[in-house]
Amino acid sequence: MSLLAFQQAMCDLIASPDLCRRMRQDPDAILTQYELSARERRRLVSIIWQRGMSTNCALYRANRITPIYSALPLTCFLLGDLLLPETELYWRTTERVDLQFSEESRRFAAFLLARLRTGAVTGGHLEEVLAFELATIDLRFALRAGNGHISRDSPTLSQAALRLHPLVRIVRFRHDPALLLDHITKMHRPPYDLPAAEFYVLLDARGDTLEIQRIDPQLGNLLAGFENHCAPPLAPDDLLTLVEADLLVASKGTQPRIKL
C-alpha cells in the first residue's frame, strides 16, 4: 500500500507544477493525503526541491500533448493561444491518462467539440478542421479486413442493410476546403472572409494511400446521410450505382431482403 501511495504521490507531483509549488510551501498539507512510510515522505520532500522536478513536469506535459498534436496538428494550430489552456482544462477534467494516439486524440476532439458547441470555445474554422482531422485518424486506425464488400452479383439488399464503406469518410466544410487547408497547412491563419458555402470532401482509404477529393454537395450530403444512418430513401438504380462504386457496403449482421 505504501509503495503504491508513494508512486501515486510522485505521479501527482509530476503532473502538476501547482501541486509541487503548494507542497514546497506546506508539505504536511499535501502528504497527509497519502499513506507513506517515513522514508518515502523524506524522499518526496527531497525531490520537490530538486531542479529535475521541473524537467519531470515539463516532460509530462510534452508527452501528454504529443499524441494530441501529432494527430490533430491543424486543430492545434488553429487553437493558437487557446491550445495550452484548453489542453490543461481537458487534463483536469479527464481522469484517464492515455498516451495512445488514436484514443487520446479522439477523447480530446470530443472534449473540444463539446466546448465548441456550447460556445465556450469559438473559432471560425475549428469545427470543420477538427472533423476533417478526426476522419483522417479514423481511417488511419481503421481495420481493413471484412468490410462487407458487395460484389456485382450480390443477390439482394435493402437500403437499410447498407452503410458507407468503412474506409471512406465524408466531411462537410462550410468554407472552401482547398483554400482553407492550403492556408493552415502552410501555418498561415486563414482569412476571416473565406467564401462560405456547403462543401463536401470524401476521404478514401480503400487503396494504398489516403485519397482526398472534393465531391458534389448533393452526393456528399447523401453519403453523409449513410454515414449518420439518416439517408433519405433512394431509388434502387441510385443505390445500385453507389454499391457498384463500392461506396456502400453491407451493414454488419444484415440479411438481404429486397432485390435492388
Place this chain on the structure above:
Amino acid sequence: MTTSLDPTSTEQPVGPPAGLPKFGVGLLYNPALPGFLRAHLDTVDFLEVIPDTFWTDRGPAHSPRYCEIEESVKVLNWVAERRPIIAHSIGLSIGSADLFDPQHIDQIALWHRRYHFPWHSDHLSFVRVKGATGYGHEAGMAVPIPYDDDMLQIIAERTACVQATVPAPFLLENNVYFVELPEQQMTEAQFLNRLAAKTGCGLLLDVHNVYANARNHAFSASEFIDQLDLTRVVEVHIAGGSELAGMYTDSHAGPCPQPVWDLLRHVVASATHLRAITFEFHDSYFRFLGDQGILDQLRQARDIWSGA
C-alpha cells in the same frame, strides 16, 4: 572489472542469456523511417520495434482488447521478410506497485510467436499507476523506481513471469532520471547487477541514458559502466538528447554527442555478450537528420562495432 554483486547473498547467480545471434548495428523503428528503410535496408543489420506502438490497447474490458494498426504492421511485415526484428516494449510497467498486466504479456508473447524476436526488452521504471478502476492509467513518463530490496524482489518476480510467458530471453533497460531519491539501499549499478544475477535477465544498456544521468547528476559515466556486470549486456542503445528545464534529457534529438561514441567504444570493448547496437531518434528529428544523417550514425556505430 569490479562488480557490485551482494557478497552476503547465498543465492546462486543465474547466468546471462546464452546462444543469441550476433546482429551488429540497427535502428529503432519510428514512423518517419519507411522511406529510409526501403532505400537503405542494406545499411541495417536488424530493425528494432516497439510492439506496443503497432496496436491500440482498448483496455481489459474490451474484446478484442488489442487492435493492430494495419498500415504500421504492413511496414513491419515488409522488413520482417528481409531483416531480423528485435522487440523493445514500453508498456510492461514492470515497476508499478500493485499492478502488473498478464494480458499485456500474453499479447507480447503472441507477437514473439509470430515474428520470432530473438529477445525481448523493456524499461526498468514504471509508466502506469493503479487508478480507481483497478486498471492503470499512464504516469505520463517513465518514472524511476527506488533501488531498494523490496523493489528488487517485485521486479525479480515480474521478470520471472515475463520469462515464463515470452518465449525469448528478457532484458531490462537502465532508466534516465532527473531527480535523485535519497536513502536508496543500492546504487543503480548494484541494483542492475543483483537483478541480473537473481533472474538471469540480460541488460539493455542505454549508453545515452548513462551519459544523461552522469551529466545531470555529476558523476563519471565510464566509472558507472565499469561498475556494471558487462557480461549481462546483450544490447546497447545510442541516441542524442537535448536540454529541457535545466536538465539534459533523453529526447532522442538527432545525432549522438561525442561522449556517447566514446562510451560506446568502451562498452563494445568490454561487453563480451553484446549482440546489437541500436541507434534511436525521434521521428520529429528526421527532417534534421535526413537519410545522410542516419547513415552517418550507422556508419560510426559500425566502425566501433567492427573495431571490437
